Amino acid sequence: MQFEQRMYARLKFLELMGELCETAFEDFFHRLMCARYPDFLDVRTHGSLGDQGADGLSLYGHKLYACYAxxxxxxxxxxxxxxxxxxxxxxxxxxxxxxxxxxxxxxRGMHPQIATLLSETDAGHPELAFEQMGNRRLWYECMRLDQELAEEVLGCQIPVQPVVHGVGMDDLASLLQHLRDKRVAADPLMTLPDVDPRKLDFNRLRDEAREGLVRGMRHSHLVDAFYEGSMRTVEHDEVAQGFRLYYEQVRQEWADPEDVLWQLEMYVLGNGNQQPRVQRAAWVILAHFFERCDIFEAPPPGWVGAGVGASA
Structure with a gap:
């Protein structure tokens, strides 16, 4: 799907998540998982048997899914x-x-008492692994569908039309606000962290794109500070997964790394005009996930490039 189509699909997904509960949510979950995984079994209840504790089973992944909506x-x-x-x-x-x-x-995420409940249940059953699948992970599964299957799952056509919302805006709005507020208080003369230039070279990032990432790295520690704490750590990992999935998609469509970076910037901000402070905050986010290697590729061990530097 094109960028605008993904934006439209995101809006339709959010509308659905605001409406679906109980059996309607379970029906949506079944459609999505059957579209994504050929080994997924959409378990239904049957008379006195019920569903035997499962709303879905993954044959190859050995996962049991239970819906709470x-x-x-x-x-x-x-x-x-x-x-x-x-x-x-x-x-x-x-x-x-x-x-x-x-x-x-x-x-809004997982209720804190339910998060504690899952943690306690996990501790009580060391023979099992426990996972959660909420709004973000469901959307990440949707992102992997082609257009025809996405239309089937979302129950609507996905036209090409201008949309000014970013895919990650809901997940990143509070982080953007945090960075807008904190960047101005940061020391503009602080020493830049050591940056391995090989990754920049390996991904052929130069000129403005390279300089934008390096400037963003000056403040990327603010992103770590925002995500401190056990509950925030889970959110951090989910947002990182969203970046990885989106990066994998756009790099298949765009050969030039600067075009890929432009698509990732729109992932954060949308394709509408933004204030300069918001744009600078977005580049801090991109720099953070670049440093974590959630976006762009790490050079293989021993790789030595010619060095593209800040200009070509």
Whole structure:
């Protein structure tokens, strides 16, 4: 899909996430996972058998998926359902899974008490791995679909039309605001961190693109500060995954690394005009995920380039 089509699909996805709950959410989850994975089994209830603790099974991945999509979050009710689903799965589906995936519809992220509940459940079952699948991970699965399958999953056509929202805007809005506020307080004369120029050289980044990333690295520690804490760490990893998936897509469509970087900038900001302070904050974000190697490629061990420097 083209950039504008992905933007349109993102908006339709967010609309759906604001509406879907209970069985409607489960139906959407089944459509998405069946479109993504040929080994996914969309388990339905059947009479007195029920669903035996599973809303979906991955044959090859040995994962069991359980959906929790109430209209409003009721922590005691979720705790009872989680315990019931896990007990049924362990009893009825022994040997069919080694990972239990908690799938939920909370657009704001995971409720802190439910996060604690999952952590405690994980500690009580060392033989199993536990994962969560919420708004961000569901969207990342959508991003991997081709247009025809995405239209089937989202239930709408995806036309080409101008859209000024960035794919990552919802996830990154608070980070952008944080950087806008904190950058002005940072020491403009502070020493730049040591930057391995080989990665810049290896990816053929030069001139303004190279300089923009290096300037962004001056403040990239602010991104780490924003994501400090156990709950923020999970969010940090999910946002990084979004960058990796989007980078993988756009590098297949654009050969020039500067074009790829431009697409990534639109991922953060959209394709509308932004204030200079917001644009500078976006480059701090790009520099951060560049340093983490979530975007662009790390040179192989022992690689020595000619060095493109700041100009060609």
């Amino acid at each position: 109430p209209q409003t979050v009721d922590v005691p009710a979720v705790k009872r359902k989680l315990a019931s689903d896990l007990a049924k799965a362990l009893d009825k589906r022994s040997g069919q899974f080694d990972t239990f995936v908690f799938v939920h519809n909370d657009r």
